[in-house]
Amino acid sequence: MDILNLDKRVDPLQKELDIRVKRNQLIASNVANVDTPDYKARDLDFSQIMAAEVGKLSLKQTDDRHMPIAPGEGGIPTQESVATGRPDGNNVQMEEEMLKLAQNNIEYNVLVQFVSKYLAGVRRSIESIK
Amino acid sequence: MKLSDVFSVNGSAMNAQMLRMEIIGTNIANVNTTRTPEGGPYRRREVLFESSPVNSDGFAGALGRASGTVGVGVRVSRVIEDSSPLMLRFEPQHPDAGADGYVRYPNVNVVAEMVNLVEASRSYDANISVIQATKNMIAKTFEIGRS
Numbered sequence: 583m584d585i586l587n588l589d590k591r592v593d594p595l596q597k598e599l600d601i602r603v604k605r606n607q608l609i610a611s612n613v614a615n616v617d618t619p620d621y622k623a624r625d626l627d628f629s630q631i632m633a634a635e636v637g638k639l640s641l642k643q644t645d646d647r648h649m650p651i652a653p654g655e656g657g658i659p660t661q662e663s664v665a666t667g668r669p670d671g672n673n674v675q676m677e678e679e680m681l682k683l684a685q686n687n688i689e690y691n692v693l694v695q696f697v698s699k700y701l702a703g704v705r706r707s708i709e710s711i712k
Numbered sequence: 713m714k715l716s717d718v719f720s721v722n723g724s725a726m727n728a729q730m731l732r733m734e735i736i737g738t739n740i741a742n743v744n745t746t747r748t749p750e751g752g753p754y755r756r757r758e759v760l761f762e763s764s765p766v767n768s769d770g771f772a773g774a775l776g777r778a779s780g781t782v783g784v785g786v787r788v789s790r791v792i793e794d795s796s797p798l799m800l801r802f803e804p805q806h807p808d809a810g811a812d813g814y815v816r817y818p819n820v821n822v823v824a825e826m827v828n829l830v831e832a833s834r835s836y837d838a839n840i841s842v843i844q845a846t847k848n849m850i851a852k853t854f855e856i857g858r859s
Contacts, residue, residue, distance in 0.1 A: 603715055606849060610718040610842050611763075611784040614725030616835050617732075618761040618786055676838060687845050694852045701857050 588704070595697050601626065602690040604658045609683050612674045620671035623663035625682070630659035715853070717783045718846040720766040722839040724785030729836040731788050732759045736829045743820045746808040753808075754818040756794035761786050794819055 608624050615621040667673025735757050745754040766785040796819045804813035 603849075606715065606846060607718055607721070607783050610721045610846065613838050613842050614721050614786050615761075615763050615784060616838065617729075617831075618763045621763050621784075680838070680841065683842060683845050687849060690849050691852050694856055697856050698858065 591700055592697065595693055595700075598693050599690065599697075601631070601658055602686055602693065604660075605682070605686050606690075608660060609679050609686065612679050613676070613683075616672070616674045616676055616679075618672060621674065622667075622672075623665070623674045623679070624660050625663060627659040627661040630661075634659070715846055715850050717766065719843060721783035721785045722843050724764070724766060724787060725839045726836055728759070728761055728786045728788050729832045729839070732761075732832045733829060733836075735759050735791060736825050736832065739818075739820045740822060740825050742818055743822055745818060746806075746815060753798055753816045754820070755798075756796075756818060756820045758792050758794055759788045760790045760792060762789040 605626050608626065612623045612625075663673055665673045665675065739756050742754040748754050763784045764787045765782045798819050799817040800814045801817055802813055803809055803815045806815045809815045
């Protein structure tokens with residue numbers, strides 16, 4: 583029995599945090615490879631992430647033999663950047679990566695605040711019945 | 713997929729950039745070297761970068777590669793010698809001058825080396841920025857559950 587709805591409230595936030603961690607890693611790889619010939623910048627594939635989330639709501643099993651699709655369990659989808667790059671085949675844009683880094687960092691902090699505030703609320707409600 | 717994987721990704725890049733800077737230093741130091749142990753004048757050296765997955769050992773590495781969740785670091789695949797023509801200077805009195813009176817000087821262009829050095833230094837700094845940002849994220853993680 584999950585009176586506090588912990589799973590329902592915290593799980594989506596946890597997934598959001600996972601996505602930011604993944605994005606941080608992609609940015610790190612892009613920055614690390616800024617001088618590697620033929621390296622292509624990678625980022626999250628937001629359209630696929632969205633499609634997976636939408637699909638989670640609407641996919642119905644019409645046959646018992648159908649495998650249930652659990653989006654997100656197979657990892658977070660990523661895609662290569664199609665931007666035209668330098669002559670050496672590398673298309674990392676340092677300015678863009680730095681902006682994404684800052685943005686990602688802020689989003690992560692916001693999410694951590696959300697989780698903390700929620701848990702603080704739970705703690706308050708527990709303490710109130712003592 | 714861990715936040716701390718980023719340290720090995722950017723750490724490898726910083727190592728690679730540092731080696732690049734060392735090679736640039738060697739080039740500049742030897743701009744006038746006409747005699748080397750291998751014989752002949754010094755030839756300009758250059759590093760070649762290639763991307764390499766980090767933490768690629770064992771089960772975790774195999775799983776990471778299969779699911780595409782492993783970070784991509786950098787390593788120096790090779791240090792090559794620049795085969796472009798050497799610079800000729802007419803100095804017949806020089807002990808290393810050829811029969812024609814020309815001395816073969818290294819094919820190092822100091823201006824190009826300096827530009828390369830600045831680029832390497834900038835890339836190094838960028839990696840430090842990412843590590844700094846990741847450190848902030850990790851520190852923030854510890855605030856979860858602290859009221």
